[in-house]
Amino acid sequence: MKQDTKEQDVLLVKEKNEAKLKAVTGFDENGKLKTEAPKQANSASFLKINRHGNPLENFFTNFNRQYKNPTDFQFFRVPATLVAKTAAVLDRMLKEPDTPSNKEMLGKHEVKPEDFAKTQSQTSKEKPNLIDESKVDWKQLEMLGVSKGFLKNTKNLEPMLNFQKSPGLIPITIKTDNLNIRTDARLAFRQDADGNFKLAVHAVRNKPEIDRPYFGVTLSDEDKQNLLKTGTVGRVIQPQYKEGEITPVFLSIDKLTNELVAARADKIKIPDEIKGVKLNENQKQELADGRSIYVEGMTARSGKKFNAHLQVDADKRGIGFRFDNQQQQNQNEQKQVRIPNSLLGKELTEEQQQKLEKRETIYVTGMKDKKGEEFNAYIKINDEKGKLDFYKWNPDKAQTKGAEVTPDNNSKTQVAVNSEGKSNEATKDVKEPLKKGQEQPSEKQQATKRIRAKTHSM
Incomplete structure (x- = not known):
């Protein structure tokens, strides 16, 4: 039975660099948005929305998955029987969107993708942590003067329960019979042979140990300069953790503790796209080799464009961002x-x-x-x-x-x-x-x- 068009709406979209609204028809084979001019002659191809249902959820789920910066699009929901006329009126209003009467009318028709992104985000936050809290030896924490509540209040607990080091430095106290040693360290949970999780302490060092060989690899002067300047060695090295067995790794410095940190090269995935910018094959190869690339026009969560040097960071187990004002960046990131x-x-x-x-x-x-x-x-x-x-x-x-x-x-x-x-x-x-x-x-x-x-x- 054919559905009454009076009970249907059509989704209009305005892209950031486009002057006029277009009608959404769906997604193409590559997941990109397909549109047509909002004319009655094209009505058969328009994406129809049941006015009393909620089919928008599936549409925006696909949309948010495909597009890294949904704020470049504005969507409006209009009656299917008045697509052309309503689109023409909204086009005029969008030229002066801050006029009170225009703003009110646009608000009545607008559908915001971020509202659906929030729902997905809330759902993802409900996912359980990778580490079962019942298998953690909490007494080890207490011996260092650190409580579970302290980790939670300082937002260190959740990353640690997902196999990460604490994002910030944590003050610990090591007590002996005649002496109390106070220092700062990053903490992590590591699984033992019995499947339980013990505490790993990454204490602060005065400086990185770059003059001694790293598991059989002697760092060159260029390697040392790279580590001190950028925090990474700038290439893939091949240490021997086991006799006669070579493991290609990226090597970086933990900026909070000065500890040398390695990440296996075969475990680091080089993405095709970063912050809305697609990487070409040469850029991806440079990253895979441990070198730095400079990328322009990336989009932050706030919607602002920015440029940065990208390089594999072994400590983060992924791609790290380095800005020209790196010292200020580090100060902003660390408020411990x-x-x-x-x-x-x-x-x-x-x-x-x-x-x-x-x-x-x-x-x-x-x-x-x-x-x-x-x-x-x-x-x-x-x-x-x-x-x-x-x-x-x-x-x-x-x-x-x-x-x-x-x-x-x-x-x-x-x-x-x-x-x-x-x-x-x-x-x-x-x-x-x-x-x-x-x-x-x-x-x-x-x-x-x-x-x-x-x-x-x-």
Whole structure:
């Protein structure tokens, strides 16, 4: 039975570099979008959409799988019986899309691909981790002063449960009978012969060990320069992990720990397309050989275009991006907070440092302001901004938080005068810094104040 066209809609699309809307007819054999002019004569080939059903889900599932940058397209849903007329009206409105009346009408007809991409993303997030948590030896973590909750709160747990190293450095404590050793390391789970997962610790090194042979491979001066400059050796090397057996690998430096990391060349897949840019055969061969290529016109998730050097990164087990402002890029990527031994001249106790590691609030007394006078404050780690926040009140209890250094009552007047340049009637014209707990100027300060006031009046 033929379906009534009054119950059907047609999907119109406007591509980024096209001036007019076109009607969608489907996908070609290569998965690309097929379109026709929105004329009544072409109506038989239009993709018809049941107004009361949800066939758009399948269409946009295929669309989002095929196109790396769906934001280059705008889709509009219009009645099948009024395709030509509605398309002409929408074309005029798209010339001035910010006009309120045009914006409202366009919004009523627009269908956004990203709405379907979000649904797919949410579904993918529900996939279980590759490592079963019940097979992880969590006691090993506790022995290093690290909890499962800490890994989860700092967003390190999920990558680790998928056979990756922790994205950031984690402070660990190694305790012996007479000594506690504190350091930073990247952690990972590695499977043993029994199928259980033990902890692998990748501690921070002072510098990469590039002067000694790597499993029988002596690195050349060019290799060393490449490692120090770009983080990769720039070629495929062939170490012998087993006697008489050569394994081709890519070699890189872990930028957080300075550890040399290798990845088997046969396990790294060179993609045909990266961030919306198709690679030619020469570019793919350069990457497969471990060399760097420069690619322009790639598209970030935000939709912005960017250029970068691409090269296989053994630490990431894939293609790495290197920008001209690499130092700034590294700073943006790493916001991991290191636990300090002291703050503003005040040594932190081991208990205070452990509380900070657990993301708990501590109260520190005896810190010094710009004038060298003491003050107190509550302190807590801000992982999102990668820094320590200072509070007037306890942020775990107070309803209103202040994210600035604010002293307690014993130091309030002293800090206001010494560091903030403020003054009340009692301290007016007193230039000498007040001491801790001092709210009134001394007799000597009072005399100086009277002389200044008299001079000012004269």
